[in-house]
Amino acid sequence: MDSSLRSIVGLSLICLVAIVAADRPLIRQVTNRYRKFNDHLIQELPGAPPVPFAMHSGYVTVDEAAGRALFYWFVEAEVADPTTAPVTLWLNGGPGCSSVGGGALSELGPFYPDKEGKALLTNPYSWNKVSNVIFLESPAGVGFSYTNTSADLITGDERTALDSYEFLVKFFKMYEEFAKAPFYIAGESYAGHYVPQLAATILKLDTDSAINFQGIAVGNAWTDASHDNFGAIFYWWTHALISDTSFYGMVKTCNLSSSGPLREYQQGRLKSSRAELQCDDYIDLSTKEMGDINIYEIYVDVCVGASAQAETKHFAKQLNRLRRGALGALPLKTSANYDPCIDNEVEVYLNRPEVQEALHANVTGLKYRWTDCSDIVDYSYEDLLSSVIPVYTDILLKSKLRILIFSGDTDAIVPVTGSRSWIRTLDLKIVEDWRPYYLNQQVAGYVTKFDNMTFATVRGAGHMVPYTQPERGLYLFGNFISDSAL
Template sequence: MDAELDKVQHLPGWGKPATGLFSGYVTVNKTAGRALFYVFAEAEEASESLPLVLWLNGGPGCSSLAGGFLSELGPYYPTNEPGRLQRNDYAWTQAANVIFLESPAFVGWSYSNTSSDADVGDERTAADAYVFLEQFFERFPAFVGRDFWISGESYGGHYVPNLAYEIVRRQRGAPDSKRLINLQGFLVGNAWTDATLDNSGAIDFWWSHALISDDTRAGALRTCNFSNIGPLRGEYSRVDPEACAKFVTRATNEMGAINIYEIYADVCRDWRADADGRQLLRALAGPEAALLRQGQYDACIDNEVQAYFNRQDVQAALHANRSEHALPYGPWLGCSTIVNYSQHDLFSSMLPVYRELLAVEPPLSMLVFSGDVDGIVPVLGTRRWIRALGLPITRPWRPWTSSTGQVGGYVEQYRGLTFATVRNAGHMVPYTQAERSYYLFSRWLKAVHSEERTDVI
């Protein structure tokens, strides 16, 4: 298929895109009739030389258009005027060409003609994403061989390393000239990685930030089998599940109606964001609560994004939801109510995958970053699972400074992996701290050939 057929000529609320913007469907399984929807935003300058980045939001089952493209790191951003867009001054497209993929099928405008495809897990999600990339490079051959990075957040903690491993596995043994995907590494933020360590870290984070009582913390740590719990929900088993559920419920009651995705930001008082059936405290979700953005505050951005993508003129402009596969299950949603994701995969640790990826030669570059006021996948859990990898520290903990001259966060380098915090950022780092997020991302990419990568952070 010719990429020109996917080119967006006019974006409602903005006009003619200033740089290349493409969107449409890529079939990943002809037999099942399964296709994934994507938006591809070329870099604002020097698109022919800058790297290619794939962005994957979490969920599992949340859209990379709602999160990544229109409220976090894409080139456009909603305004207070309904239906109008503005420039995102900290768009990652200033440093890279970025693909936003709605994955797996039944997320956003992605679809399947086989209803059982709603039952999905990590393996098929990674395999479909790999097929998508194969088809993408056929559609955009100029990007074959370009430096390629995978990035994401939240349940992207599974999507991102699993896709990296899928690429490594499928290309293993092939000469460089035959490798379609020039994988350099990945970046993943507030990554759901290991249920036991992430959940115990969440309990301690809530307690250390004065959100829950001493007794509730002690009770949860004593009674819960954290390997079978997603944040604020889950199947409690083996260790007195009723007692565990009691303490988790008590914790949510003690915290009150806060924004668990950014504990110091207000919540949206317009509950229309929940009218599509999503739960305010849905585990691992993408942009379920709107968060503080530098220089402005929009606590109800979910409503604006959902309204925008459900406009017929927007869908026509983006080549989405066309009549031959119109969505049969209602309006476009930021997080799917159709996807039935594998609970086994949800609770599986990603540490074995990290160990496989750390052994790859030539080595991949891995940046794990964490907003330090996220209460759903907090920084404490991330530090615990990184420690569990047993990697030697090559450069110790230290502050990094953003472009404003302020401390942007802290960084520690291990053999094969770099960990960075982003100060005052929530679960969706590019949204809650846009300048710091862009600085971290852009400086990381520029240092791709540097042996001392974190010198530039």
């Protein structure tokens, strides 16, 4: 080998080493920075590709006496200095479903599992492109979160909000370099309760403004039973899913503030009137008329034979009285290479012992199986039926928070029609008329602005917007936290 060729080869090897070093996970380069709580730093996540950002996970005890601890996964922003980026807390709904399995590994986190649940694939539309993101499993009894007091498993909105607030207080003490960053809360589905109620709790209890709270964003938000229930059956009818008979029958006989699509078998309450019996009959009829469609996103197919995920999505069961079957499937993503049965792979991945060890999860003496939605949490049915509209009118809209309500327009569980209905009751002044917004020269959705609130749809998205339209979801969220026009 002559000297010139040797020089070229040597330079190539140096460049290759530099490229490989640059591509190594930053989690191996930040150990000293997080020395004080290094036991929460994820050193190496099984099956994960190299990533240029740090991740942390573990438990924060929110009640010492009860032994109640919440599990979190914190993904730092993929920017040069993540402490300068916003911090967003993401909450999935249920009530009682996991933000780690849903948000982190199915929707807006940096990874998706492969079809075998062995390796993780990079999500190019992860929300940590624009923000640090905390995925919190709440309340205790959900996912890896636990309590040593069995009575804690009987819970509702108030304790969930207080525990989440206690978590945030302790989180920002642990990660004090992020405490001054703009803070946002985001979520979807039953997070329509979680998010505004936690926001109100922060405004009430954070008297010294230790949390730099800036705003909230909620997608396909379960907010008010009467409006959201009517919005659902109206959506079914106007989208040719059910007959005139069942629609008008439900309108006439169902008390949509406490029954209708929301009445579930588990309540065990005897029907006390002829109207209630007729309401049940019309709901059963509408279920048969819709057939085995994917009610989370009506224009895609179901995941056939997905028995594991068929038992996990409790919110759909509560909203539609449907025993989990074909309708339990999650929606297909719009990209051609997406696995529609992702819930199964997430469950396989998170139940691998080496994964739990890497995440510092399931560390109690009694090991248990991770599930997407809890079978042990007894969540208040009264809270589920309660309206959070007063939280907006009495607290949030009087604050300086920025508020985004968004809605995937192919969702039939908590559809856009219900959201538009309850927003209208707020009687807000329109400051920007309804208009389309664009991404990649295509209409990505529609937006209108009020005094203190923005409402936006996401075209072609189902119940889980970041899951079904990831690029549009990231675009919407990024513009919100940067306070930019769509």
